[in-house]
Amino acid sequence: MIFAASKRETMKIFVSLLFILATIQLTAQTTITGTIKAKGEGPLPGANIYLKGTYDGVSSDDNGNFNFKTQKTGSYTLMVEYIGFESFAKELLLDGTNINLPIELKETFNKLEAVTITAGVFEAGDKKRANTLSSLDMITTAGANGDAFGALQTLPGTTTVGESGRLFVKGGDSDESKTYIDGALVHTPYNAAAPNTSTRGRFNPFMFKGNIFGTGGYSAEYGQALSSVLLLNTNDMPSEDQYDVSLLTIGPEVAATKLWKTGAVTATLGYQNLGPYMRLVPQNFSWNHAPESASGAVSIRQKTRKSGMLKIYSSYDASNFIIGQLDLDQNKMLDYSLKNNNFFVNTSWITAIGANRMLTTSASFTNNEDRVAYDTIRFDKKLKGFHFKQVVTKEVGSRITLKAGAEWMNSYTQQTFMSQAAHFSNSYTNNTLAGFAEAEIYASTKFVTRIGARVEYNDYLGRANFSPRITAAYKLNKISQVSIAYGWFFQNPSDDYLFYTNTLDYERANHYILGYQSVRRDRTFRAEVYYKDYSNLAKQTNGEFYLPGTYNNNGSGYAKGFDLFIRDKQSIKNGDYWISYTYLDTQRDYRNYPEMAIPTFASKHNLAVVYKHWFGQIRSYVGINYKYSSPRPYNNPNSNEFNGERMPAYQTLDISWSFLYKPNIIFYAAINNVPGFKQEFGRRYANAPDDSGVYRSTGIIPGSDRFFILACFITFTKKGDQNQMDKIQ
Amino acid sequence: MKTILFTIIFALVSITGFSQSSEYYQAMGESLGGYSNCKTADDFRALGNRFERIAQAETDQWLPLYYHAHCNIIAAFIETDAAKKDAILDLVEKSMNRMIELASDEADVFALQAMFYTARLVVNPMERGQKYGMLSDQAVGRALGIDPTNPRARLIKLQNEMGSAQFYGKDTKVYCDEAGQLLANWDNFKPKSPLYPDWGKDQVVGIVKSCK
Numbered sequence: 037m038i039f040a041a042s043k044r045e046t047m048k049i050f051v052s053l054l055f056i057l058a059t060i061q062l063t064a065q066t067t068i069t070g071t072i073k074a075k076g077e078g079p080l081p082g083a084n085i086y087l088k089g090t091y092d093g094v095s096s097d098d099n100g101n102f103n104f105k106t107q108k109t110g111s112y113t114l115m116v117e118y119i120g121f122e123s124f125a126k127e128l129l130l131d132g133t134n135i136n137l138p139i140e141l142k143e144t145f146n147k148l149e150a151v152t153i154t155a156g157v158f159e160a161g162d163k164k165r166a167n168t169l170s171s172l173d174m175i176t177t178a179g180a181n182g183d184a185f186g187a188l189q190t191l192p193g194t195t196t197v198g199e200s201g202r203l204f205v206k207g208g209d210s211d212e213s214k215t216y217i218d219g220a221l222v223h224t225p226y227n228a229a230a231p232n233t234s235t236r237g238r239f240n241p242f243m244f245k246g247n248i249f250g251t252g253g254y255s256a257e258y259g260q261a262l263s264s265v266l267l268l269n270t271n272d273m274p275s276e277d278q279y280d281v282s283l284l285t286i287g288p289e290v291a292a293t294k295l296w297k298t299g300a301v302t303a304t305l306g307y308q309n310l311g312p313y314m315r316l317v318p319q320n321f322s323w324n325h326a327p328e329s330a331s332g333a334v335s336i337r338q339k340t341r342k343s344g345m346l347k348i349y350s351s352y353d354a355s356n357f358i359i360g361q362l363d364l365d366q367n368k369m370l371d372y373s374l375k376n377n378n379f380f381v382n383t384s385w386i387t388a389i390g391a392n393r394m395l396t397t398s399a400s401f402t403n404n405e406d407r408v409a410y411d412t413i414r415f416d417k418k419l420k421g422f423h424f425k426q427v428v429t430k431e432v433g434s435r436i437t438l439k440a441g442a443e444w445m446n447s448y449t450q451q452t453f454m455s456q457a458a459h460f461s462n463s464y465t466n467n468t469l470a471g472f473a474e475a476e477i478y479a480s481t482k483f484v485t486r487i488g489a490r491v492e493y494n495d496y497l498g499r500a501n502f503s504p505r506i507t508a509a510y511k512l513n514k515i516s517q518v519s520i521a522y523g524w525f526f527q528n529p530s531d532d533y534l535f536y537t538n539t540l541d542y543e544r545a546n547h548y549i550l551g552y553q554s555v556r557r558d559r560t561f562r563a564e565v566y567y568k569d570y571s572n573l574a575k576q577t578n579g580e581f582y583l584p585g586t587y588n589n590n591g592s593g594y595a596k597g598f599d600l601f602i603r604d605k606q607s608i609k610n611g612d613y614w615i616s617y618t619y620l621d622t623q624r625d626y627r628n629y630p631e632m633a634i635p636t637f638a639s640k641h642n643l644a645v646v647y648k649h650w651f652g653q654i655r656s657y658v659g660i661n662y663k664y665s666s667p668r669p670y671n672n673p674n675s676n677e678f679n680g681e682r683m684p685a686y687q688t689l690d691i692s693w694s695f696l697y698k699p700n701i702i703f704y705a706a707i708n709n710v711p712g713f714k715q716e717f718g719r720r721y722a723n724a725p726d727d728s729g730v731y732r733s734t735g736i737i738p739g740s741d742r743f744f745i746l747a748c749f750i751t752f753t754k755k756g757d758q759n760q761m762d763k764i765q
Numbered sequence: 766m767k768t769i770l771f772t773i774i775f776a777l778v779s780i781t782g783f784s785q786s787s788e789y790y791q792a793m794g795e796s797l798g799g800y801s802n803c804k805t806a807d808d809f810r811a812l813g814n815r816f817e818r819i820a821q822a823e824t825d826q827w828l829p830l831y832y833h834a835h836c837n838i839i840a841a842f843i844e845t846d847a848a849k850k851d852a853i854l855d856l857v858e859k860s861m862n863r864m865i866e867l868a869s870d871e872a873d874v875f876a877l878q879a880m881f882y883t884a885r886l887v888v889n890p891m892e893r894g895q896k897y898g899m900l901s902d903q904a905v906g907r908a909l910g911i912d913p914t915n916p917r918a919r920l921i922k923l924q925n926e927m928g929s930a931q932f933y934g935k936d937t938k939v940y941c942d943e944a945g946q947l948l949a950n951w952d953n954f955k956p957k958s959p960l961y962p963d964w965g966k967d968q969v970v971g972i973v974k975s976c977k
Contacts, residue, residue, distance in 0.1 A: 082810050088821065090822055093814075093818045095814045119856055276899075654934075655932070
């Protein structure tokens with residue numbers, strides 16, 4: 037029939053076909069309905085549901101239900117999108133038949149939201165949202181006056197040791213803590229200081245954008261540290277050309293920053309002299325030459341291809357002072373003079389190598405010289421230290437990160453002792469080669485483990501060590517998680533001994549940590565229990581100090597206790613506070629200890645309360661901080677009991693005030709130990725008893741009862757509204 | 766016969782083609798009308814979803830991306846939970862980057878980017894103030910560099926300056942003249958098409974009112 041049909045008829049058929057087609061297109065309407073739920077949880081309102089490539093779609097309602105119509109026919113992809121969940125896609129055949137779909141969305145794997153390893157770790161930086169401390173806090177804590185190490189001493193796990201100023205972590209001595217800048221070891225992180233006086237960090241904390249403070253159980257990347265590592269990360273590119281002038285009561289500092297398209301350079305010059313300040317404020321010490329220092333630093337940033345970044349920092353500083361010290365054996369004041377020169381270079385280069393792989397190369401070099409003169413004695417100490425490290429990090433999917441690296445640490449240490457009667461010079465060189473590998477594996481957003489190991493070989497000791505490390509964290513619910521950490525840690529014995537012997541073995545500590553953390557909005561609570569088992573600690577026996585046989589590895593010890601930490605930025609409007617408490621129970625037999633004893637740097641109870649408040653109307657940021665450490669022991673040679681004496685408890689209350697005078701001008705004032713709490717850090721004894729058989733002694737006290745500082749920070753930029761607010765807020 | 770077939774096919778194609786573009790205008794127009802019904806963060810997110818649907822169908826148009834970002838920035842401002850604010854702004858950032866690729870010669874694109882940075886800033890002004898304040902100023906500068914008369918770029922610049930003056934305890938009255946001028950000239954700026962951004966007048970009216 038059709039074949040025989042006339043042209044006209046064919047035309048008719050075509051027209052009607054067309055008509056039918058058009059009608060189908062008009063009437064073939066498909067209704068798509070369904071519900072959107074989170075897997076294992078409730079409905080998701082506000083999800084975006086649509087047919088890919090078309091305008092047809094709808095948002096889910098309050099109950100997660102959706103309903104929309106489409107005129108489209110044929111095969112289309114239905115898409116569902118919702119923040120924090122993986123996109124959902126399903127092929128649909130649209131033919132006018134209504135479709136009903138119950139849809140479950142899977143939560144995206146997002147490391148920022150996922151469980152994180154927190155056992156023994158305090159992280160500060162702007163990347164993570166749930167910071168315990170931000171990088172800003174590290175530099176704005178009252179009492180620290182811009183010393184990063186001082187600020188860290190308001191964190192749990194630390195003990196304030198006023199006659200040292202260094203970091204003492206969870207029952208560890210200060211040389212058990214190592215500092216790294218951008219991955220490279222800092223051989224001399226502290227300024228030179230007179231015996232029994234408090235030191236400060238060498239580095240301006242404003243250089244750093246963030247830091248990680250590992251108080252135990254840290255990554256296999258870090259060796260040669262028995263109790264803690266502090267990882268400082270320097271700032272990336274500055275934002276514009278600028279000049280900074282800082283005027284402080286202790287001296288001025290100027291800095292200039294110049295940018296080019298792919299890099300920037302900052303040069304800093306500073307001079308400090310405590311003389312004028314010390315003439316105004318009464319001092320407990322008699323300074324014959326007040327501490328004086330001159331420093332210069334250059335920092336370079338250069339972007340390299342493949343989103344790489346090269347950072348170079350180099351600094352030189354020279355400092356000196358002469359302090360009068362009571363010589364208890366001669367019973368007269370003698371001058372103790374110290375001259376220190378320190379040259380430091382630190383470089384790091386991060387670059388992508390292939391897909392999902394990063395190569396980090398870091399290196400540092402230190403040349404440090406201390407020259408001490410005391411009475412008729414001269415004592416010089418030189419250190420040349422070098423560190424080189426390469427680390428490859430590879431992401432395998434979104435859930436596994438592999439890290440492996442190798443490093444070489446070299447140091448040359450020399451000491452020279454000269455008196456009228458004798459002249460000794462000793463030196464030693466040692467090389468440590470190390471390799472490590474580590475995997476961080478997310479089984480889910482709730483459970484993560486990091487397993488790693490490290491191997492070291494030291495040519496001077498002629499020994500190797502192997503340290504496994506493992507840590508894991510499990511998220512209990514949206515706000516809280518538990519973490520555990522376990523690991524072996526090794527460190528070379530002190531330089532003081534290695535000058536005379538190379539037969540010693542590594543000192544060792546095993547860490548066991550169990551932690552709990554909950555973060556609800558801007559409130560953080562942390563609790564941690566720890567146990568550290570020290571073995572192979574180096575000891576000095578009664579033999580002559582220059583004989584190798586005088587030293588052995590028979591020392592041991594333990595440290596156990598718990599930490600509590602509360603941070604709350606939420607409860608008080610414009611206010612922010614944290615409270616740290618550490619309970620420490622430790623004993624050790626090391627160095628020249630005759631028996632197991634509580635070391636002189638250990639306080640049983642340590643408390644820090646830090647509060648900051650922003651007063652908008654007067655554009656002022658006020659900080660107040662209170663610290664308490666229970667009495668520490670010290671040894672009295674007149675007594676039979678070793679370390680049997682107790683110094684008074686340590687207390688301080690510090691206040692700081694920053695005032696934003698103009699957008700580019702800030703005034704800053706701070707007072708340490710406002711109430712003038714009496715601080716005494718034990719007693720110093722004569723080397724030999726006097727005629728009546730008594731070791732004479734004198735109290736170890738801080739340089740002054742209170743410390744004041746006034747400062748003005750001025751910044752010049754083209755626009756004129758940048759400031760150094762981040763320096764002192 | 767063949768001719769007829771071709772004609773029909775051609776007609777069909779052109780009709781569909783035409784309907785595609787009219788569908789775009791219609792969908793955009795309807796969605797833009799949706800602004801007046803939005804009150805809560807969820808309302809703005811739902812409206813943002815509509816623009817997102819248009820954006821994925823019209824991959825070479827920047828305006829749907831613009832409005833998707835705009836709706837969600839407003840939602841982020843309304844939202845009170847800091848983590849949620851950031852999650853919404855992460856979403857905005859994706860649209861923002863695609864929009865800048867498509868239309869890097871539009872002043873409104875960078876004016877919106879400035880607004881985005883301000884939204885990041887208010888999540889935690891104490892810690893983010895300096896970084897995002899500067900980024901916001903830079904974006905406004907870029908917008909005004911493209912078109913110094915763009916009223917939204919001028920509005921955001923004014924708001925940034927007033928915010929900073931308020932922070933430093935300065936009198937914000939000095940900005941009243943500028944606000945008055947901005948309002949007086951507002952209608953002189955003609956959007957390139959009815960779909961182009963045209964918001965902001967209400968905010969200037971608000972500033973001018975507060976000056977009296």
